[in-house]
Amino acid sequence: MPVHPAPQAPSSTRPLRKDAERNRRRILQAAGEVFAERGLGVTLDEIARHAGVGVGTVYRRYPDKHALIDALFEERLDAIAALAEEALADADPWHGFVSFLERGFELQAADRGLKELVCGTPHGRDRVADARDRLKPLAEALVSRAQAAGALRPDAAGPDLPLIHVMVGAVLDASGSVRPELWRRFLAIVVDGLRAEPGARAPLPEAPLDDGELADTMRAVGGRTAPATTARPAR
Amino acid sequence: MPVHPAPQAPSSTRPLRKDAERNRRRILQAAGEVFAERGLGVTLDEIARHAGVGVGTVYRRYPDKHALIDALFEERLDAIAALAEEALADADPWHGFVSFLERGFELQAADRGLKELVCGTPHGRDRVADARDRLKPLAEALVSRAQAAGALRPDAAGPDLPLIHVMVGAVLDASGSVRPELWRRFLAIVVDGLRAEPGARAPLPEAPLDDGELADTMRAVGGRTAPATTARPAR
DNA sequence: CAAGAAGCGGAGTAGTCCTCTCCGTTTGTG
DNA sequence: CACAAACGGAGAGGACTACTCCGCTTCTTG
Numbered sequence: 001m002p003v004h005p006a007p008q009a010p011s012s013t014r015p016l017r018k019d020a021e022r023n024r025r026r027i028l029q030a031a032g033e034v035f036a037e038r039g040l041g042v043t044l045d046e047i048a049r050h051a052g053v054g055v056g057t058v059y060r061r062y063p064d065k066h067a068l069i070d071a072l073f074e075e076r077l078d079a080i081a082a083l084a085e086e087a088l089a090d091a092d093p094w095h096g097f098v099s100f101l102e103r104g105f106e107l108q109a110a111d112r113g114l115k116e117l118v119c120g121t122p123h124g125r126d127r128v129a130d131a132r133d134r135l136k137p138l139a140e141a142l143v144s145r146a147q148a149a150g151a152l153r154p155d156a157a158g159p160d161l162p163l164i165h166v167m168v169g170a171v172l173d174a175s176g177s178v179r180p181e182l183w184r185r186f187l188a189i190v191v192d193g194l195r196a197e198p199g200a201r202a203p204l205p206e207a208p209l210d211d212g213e214l215a216d217t218m219r220a221v222g223g224r225t226a227p228a229t230t231a232r233p234a235r
Numbered sequence: 236m237p238v239h240p241a242p243q244a245p246s247s248t249r250p251l252r253k254d255a256e257r258n259r260r261r262i263l264q265a266a267g268e269v270f271a272e273r274g275l276g277v278t279l280d281e282i283a284r285h286a287g288v289g290v291g292t293v294y295r296r297y298p299d300k301h302a303l304i305d306a307l308f309e310e311r312l313d314a315i316a317a318l319a320e321e322a323l324a325d326a327d328p329w330h331g332f333v334s335f336l337e338r339g340f341e342l343q344a345a346d347r348g349l350k351e352l353v354c355g356t357p358h359g360r361d362r363v364a365d366a367r368d369r370l371k372p373l374a375e376a377l378v379s380r381a382q383a384a385g386a387l388r389p390d391a392a393g394p395d396l397p398l399i400h401v402m403v404g405a406v407l408d409a410s411g412s413v414r415p416e417l418w419r420r421f422l423a424i425v426v427d428g429l430r431a432e433p434g435a436r437a438p439l440p441e442a443p444l445d446d447g448e449l450a451d452t453m454r455a456v457g458g459r460t461a462p463a464t465t466a467r468p469a470r
Numbered sequence: 471c472a473a474g475a476a477g478c479g480g481a482g483t484a485g486t487c488c489t490c491t492c493c494g495t496t497t498g499t500g
Numbered sequence: 501c502a503c504a505a506a507c508g509g510a511g512a513g514g515a516c517t518a519c520t521c522c523g524c525t526t527c528t529t530g
Binding site for chain 2: 504507
Binding site for chain 1: 354397402403406417425426439444445454456
């Protein structure tokens with residue numbers, strides 16, 4: 001296996017050749033676009049084509065797909081943690097809580113690859129696990145602060161948040177290409193269900209789907225039949 | 236486990252040979268069990284093994300996988316429509332509405348194949364489309380009856396129901412093997428969000444996940460990286 | 471402005487997984 | 501018992517994907 005020196009080698013080693021550096025940028029940008037649009041499942045061949053380089057070039061720079069994903073999403077995962085901190089600084093605990101959810105989904109709606117990373121795709125590995133660990137106490141704080149303020153129902157809990165992401169994320173996946181903003185409607189329902197006291201409910205955003213949209217959406221859900229949990233009962 | 240009404244060739248052709256008939260039953264039962272447990276993605280080889288017959292035998296009886304699924308799930312889809320009619324007969328419109336959701340998810344929690352069929356997997360084809368068409372007016376009625384009674388928020392709509400299935404179904408998929416009943420907690424949140432007026436909220440059922448369970452669950456979500464909307468999967 | 475190092479492209483390899491076929495063998499039936 | 505019906509399961513064939521290899525091109529450097 002050929003050596004793959006520092007992927008971006010900012011310092012120590014001598015700088016990349018001009019064309020190599022240009023290609024590195026192209027690859028990163030292409031990967032960003034393609035992952036965002038079609039998810040982490042795309043092949044590196046596809047990214048290479050989009051970047052206008054050969055696959056070999058991609059593999060020379062990033063030893064495998066995972067390394068590329070890692071390099072690409074590091075900052076984006078930081079952005080989510082930053083979101084939580086921002087929300088925690090919000091004067092109104094409930095508003096902070098809700099806007100954390102909304103912002104989070106906005107990011108995910110704009111980037112399918114990010115969504116898959118957040119929702120536990122195996123590609124994530126360490127970097128994502130780190131991000132999750134960093135996020136956990138923040139989410140916990142967000143929840144208990146909103147509960148202390150009497151706005152969030154007291155029987156909700158920190159570990160419910162990831163599942164809420166799973167739920168609304170499923171709507172995103174299903175309807176994303178049909179009505180990109182539909183998730184707001186269902187997040188609103190969930191958020192209303194999380195309120196401690198139902199005082200002021202805003203009307204639901206986004207009209208319900210019409211028949212045609214619904215048909216398209218349901219077709220998208222099962223895109224393909226899930227690969228059926230392999231025989232292995234556990235890890 | 237359920238009844239096996241008229242096989243499929245009750246009249247015209249002459250009855251199957253004794254062993255053939257026995258195998259037909261075995262296959263159907265094995266398919267029921269395996270699809271329920273692992274989803275529609277399992278291979279026919281696997282079903283054959285489970286049934287104790289060769290693949291050839293399965294293919295002789297059912298020209299392809301789809302035909303087998305069709306034969307197997309017809310009655311189960313009817314059961315869901317029956318559920319809706321039952322719910323419509325409930326004296327309390329809100330209770331009818333909620334119990335329709337609950338019963339529906341109970342069925343799906345017990346049968347992963349059914350869940351995939353309901354949630355728009357491509358395998359369904361005609362039979363499922365029919366079932367959906369039959370269900371639509373019933374769901375619509377369930378919704379407007381509950382709204383007329385002032386129990387369901389007026390800005391909810393019939394076409395929201397399938398998406399609610401998608402949402403809660405996602406929780407089912409994620410946590411099914413870790414905490415099979417967790418969906419009840421999130422369905423409760425959603426249902427509380429759908430209430431017109433928040434009078435009597437019951438506390439959430441099912442404790443939130445603990446850290447270990449959460450980790451297992453999130454690992455299950457992205458089981459595999461979604462195959463990235465292919466350009467044209469063809470047919 | 472050479473010459474050799476660095477980089478490139480993309481066909482090809484190897485691996486996985488799945489559906490469905492074929493045909494020699496076994497079993498049931500009249 | 502004869503012969504059609506049914507069986508089993510190896511393997512053909514197809515789809516896809518991650519990654520490698522090596523002859524050719526492009527930079528850099530003295």
